[in-house]
Structures are given as C-alpha cells and as structure tokens.
Amino acid sequence: MSKVIKGIKLRLYPNQSQREQLWQMFGNDRFVWNQMLGMAKERYRNNPNSLFVNEYGMNYLLKQLKREYAFLRESDSTSFLVVNHNLAQAFKMLFRHRGG
Template sequence: MNKLIKGVKLRLYPNKQQQAQLWQMFGNDRRVWNLMLDMAKQRYQNNPSSHFVNEYGMNYLLKQLKQEYPYL
C-alpha cells in the first residue's frame, strides 16, 4: 500500500552571508509586490471597468520594472 506524504519539515541553518542574501531577496520580493499592487490600484482608479492584470501581464511588466529599478 502506498503512503501519502502529507508534508516535509525542513530546518535550514544559513551562515551570515546566506542570511544577508535571503533578507535581500525577501526585501526585493516585497518591493516588487508593492510596486505591482500600486500599479494595479492606479489602473483601477483611472479606469474602474478595466480588467485586473493577470500573472502573465505582471510578468510582462516585470521587465520594465527591472529596467526602472536595476537593483531588483
């Protein structure tokens, strides 16, 4: 009989350099999320009948964001 794996617990012990890289990555993710959310809000305020930008549309906008904010 096959057993289903319900989950895996994993604990990481990053060193100082890895911790700094993780914090930088999470900060960049948060920044991108907030920028995308702000763009979606502005789009809705300018045109309430417009459709919500889906994942593919946001991926397309990400290229422009990287040019505007090269540190991302």
C-alpha cells in the same frame, strides 16, 4: 483506498552572506508585490471598467521594473514569478468574494 501523506521537516543554517542574500530577496519580493499592487490600484482608479492585469501581464511588467530598479536584478527572478502568481490569486479570490 487511503492516501498516505508524508512530510519532511528540515532546518537550514545559512551563513551570514546567505542570510543577507535571503533578506535582500525577501525585501525585493515585498517591493515587487507593492509595486504591482500599486499599479493595479492606479489602473482601477483611472478607469474602473478596465480589466485586471493577469499574472502573465504582471510577469511582462517585471522586465520594466528590473530596468528601472537595478537592485531587483540581485534576486532570483523565480521568486518574483511566485509573487505575481500569489497576487493574481489574491485578486481572483477578491473578485469572487472569497477573500478575507
């Protein structure tokens, strides 16, 4: 039995307003990544024996970040969930010594 994998290529042509929204979202995603990473590093620095904050814990912290930084409310929250998922996966791979 063979698997058939199909793919679709598409190209988007966003207008100026959409481009600005995309750049804002990408910047906010980068900001959330850096904030979550900074919190994890600070937590480890304060107590090396503390447990890693998992993906659900990071998702819970998003509410506080949105209260503290109003500009984060302009982005789609789903993109922040993806950022937290990717960061949690990166930490899992790091702790399993499979990261680069």
